[in-house]
Amino acid sequence: MANVWQTYGKRMASVWQFDTPPKIAKKVNTHEYQVKNMSITVAIDGPAASGKGTISKAVAQHFGFAHLDTGLLYRAVGLRVLNGVEPIEAAQTLTADDLTHSGLRTAPVAQAASKAAAIPEVRAALVDFQRAFAMRAGGAVLDGRDIGTVICVEAPVKLFVTASDEVRAKRRFLELSAKGEDVTLDGVLKDLRARDKRDSERATAPLVAADDAVVIDTSAMSIEEAVKVAVGVIEDRN
Numbered sequence: 001m002a003n004v005w006q007t008y009g010k011r012m013a014s015v016w017q018f019d020t021p022p023k024i025a026k027k028v029n030t031h032e033y034q035v036k037n038m039s040i041t042v043a044i045d046g047p048a049a050s051g052k053g054t055i056s057k058a059v060a061q062h063f064g065f066a067h068l069d070t071g072l073l074y075r076a077v078g079l080r081v082l083n084g085v086e087p088i089e090a091a092q093t094l095t096a097d098d099l100t101h102s103g104l105r106t107a108p109v110a111q112a113a114s115k116a117a118a119i120p121e122v123r124a125a126l127v128d129f130q131r132a133f134a135m136r137a138g139g140a141v142l143d144g145r146d147i148g149t150v151i152c153v154e155a156p157v158k159l160f161v162t163a164s165d166e167v168r169a170k171r172r173f174l175e176l177s178a179k180g181e182d183v184t185l186d187g188v189l190k191d192l193r194a195r196d197k198r199d200s201e202r203a204t205a206p207l208v209a210a211d212d213a214v215v216i217d218t219s220a221m222s223i224e225e226a227v228k229v230a231v232g233v234i235e236d237r238n
């Protein structure tokens, strides 16, 4: 993500051109599978800590597609808001440097991101960059909340990744406490639920599965299993 931004410029509005990553050969299941001339947009949505980020990265790596974690854009806006910038201005003047900040993955920033993300003008300021990224040659995976429903309505593959509240809270608790954040499982569960509620109930681009999305419930799946399912769905579409 940071590399993309560092390579392609500071201002989001100026980032329109992307190069083509090499096509790759990959081993899928038990047979050799050559990914040739495959250049598609994969839209992956889902609630916090559902596993969509991990799946998106793995899928992008598998097919040689570029990956954009769109949550990072909203987190960068959220952090700027916590630092005193007005939300719409924060989104409209976002730079590459804002995306490389080490504090983007904290719980307070996630909540601030979710609040800013409910403001239509904030979302509007981030649309062009996401769509340009989605259309890049060589294929792209975008993950977020509204990728299949708003940003890439025409995406040939849409996944909606979910998991039970308890499983997601445990995952996020382990992740945050491993980074030294002072969190409790119960606190993380409450935070996730509050964020999901806000993200799902907002008027503009709420978190919802697209009608044509394939739902993957990762509650009882390992990362490897979930990635295998996602890769299988994408292969079936090609």
Ligand code: DC
Pocket (backbone or CB within 6 Å): 048, 049, 070, 071, 072, 074, 075, 110, 113, 114, 117, 118, 143, 144, 145, 146, 147, 195, 199
């Ligand atoms: O994916 P994440 O947890 O890093 O996202 C942080 C917040 O950003 C999330 O609570 C809602 C918002 N978001 C959004 O509204 N739309 C997106 N496409 C991605 C994230």
